Amino acid sequence: MENEYEWILHNSNVIEQISEKWVIVIDNKIVSVGNNLKQMMEDFRKDHPKEVPFVLRVPEEGFMIV
Amino acid sequence: MIFTIMHITFHYVAERGIERPKIPVTLSYKGIKIQTLALLDSGSDLTILPIDIAEALGMDISGKTQETKGIGGAIDTVLETITIGVGKDGKFDIIPKMSVRINKTKQSPIRDMLLGRIPFFDHFIIEFDEHAKTVTLRKKRM
Numbered sequence: 001m002e003n004e005y006e007w008i009l010h011n012s013n014v015i016e017q018i019s020e021k022w023v024i025v026i027d028n029k030i031v032s033v034g035n036n037l038k039q040m041m042e043d044f045r046k047d048h049p050k051e052v053p054f055v056l057r058v059p060e061e062g063f064m065i066v
Numbered sequence: 067m068i069f070t071i072m073h074i075t076f077h078y079v080a081e082r083g084i085e086r087p088k089i090p091v092t093l094s095y096k097g098i099k100i101q102t103l104a105l106l107d108s109g110s111d112l113t114i115l116p117i118d119i120a121e122a123l124g125m126d127i128s129g130k131t132q133e134t135k136g137i138g139g140a141i142d143t144v145l146e147t148i149t150i151g152v153g154k155d156g157k158f159d160i161i162p163k164m165s166v167r168i169n170k171t172k173q174s175p176i177r178d179m180l181l182g183r184i185p186f187f188d189h190f191i192i193e194f195d196e197h198a199k200t201v202t203l204r205k206k207r208m
Contacts, residue, residue: 004101005090005154012080022118038121041100052092054101055119057177061082065137066107066176 003028004054016058025054072157072205079103087194087201091179092151095123102179106192106201110136110182113166114143119179120168123148127168134167141174143167150186152203159205161189 007028008015015023015030024032024044032040037055044053078085088103093115100123112134120127129144147163165185169176181187191204 008103009077009079016082037118041122052099052101054090055122056103057118058081059177060175063084064176066105066110066178066180 008054008056015056018058020058020060022055022057025056026051072153072159073202074153074155074157075200075202076154078199078201085199088178089152089181089201089203090154091181093119093123093179094149094151095125098123104179104181106186106194107180107182108187108192108194110180112143112180112182112184113164113186114141114176114180114182115146115148115166115168116174116177116179117168117170117172118177120146125168127170131170132167136176138175141169141171143169159189161186 004025008025018033021033021035022037022040023030024040026048032044034040076089079088087106089106090101091104092099092101100119102119117127125146127144129146131142131144133140134143144167146166146168148166149160149162150164151158151160153159189205193202
């Protein structure tokens with residue numbers, strides 16, 4: 001987890017170009033982008049049955065109040 | 067007397083020029099694991115899991131729906147439990163069977179996992195340093 005987390009911290013400019021979509025990161029690479037995370041995970045597990053993916057979604061631009 | 071047995075500091079995550087107190091977590095549900103970023107949200111009573119992640123984990127979302135109110139309106143949620151792991155640099159903590167509310171409202175503008183006070187904040191002393199853009203979790207033992 002730490003590798004992907006550190007990569008995400010230092011490559012936010014790369015991930016931000018993918019607007020409001022789910023992203024799967026493994027081994028410091030973006031391996032999948034899309035709107036349907038469930039389908040993306042099913043496809044991911046076919047090729048990476050034992051790996052734990054890092055998933056994230058960059059929110060819309062602007063401040064948030066949650 | 068409180069003893070600190072774990073102490074981890076995370077840097078805020080930059081998102082389109084705004085830095086937020088998000089931490090990496092590992093979510094486990096019936097053998098399926100996902101890592102993601104979760105927003106530490108002291109203003110939220112509850113811990114909220116977006117339906118996208120719940121479905122990706124194969125979670126059951128057919129349970130009783132409860133309306134949960136927030137600043138943007140109300141969302142429909144379902145109560146479930148999940149195992150969550152937090153940590154880095156060789157220091158990890160696992161919270162088994164932690165209660166979460168799955169946000170079933172796909173149109174919700176909030177698509178993040180929100181770590182609210184119940185129950186996540188029960189497990190740690192959490193310190194936000196907005197100036198340094200860091201958040202520190204200390205595991206406490208009474």
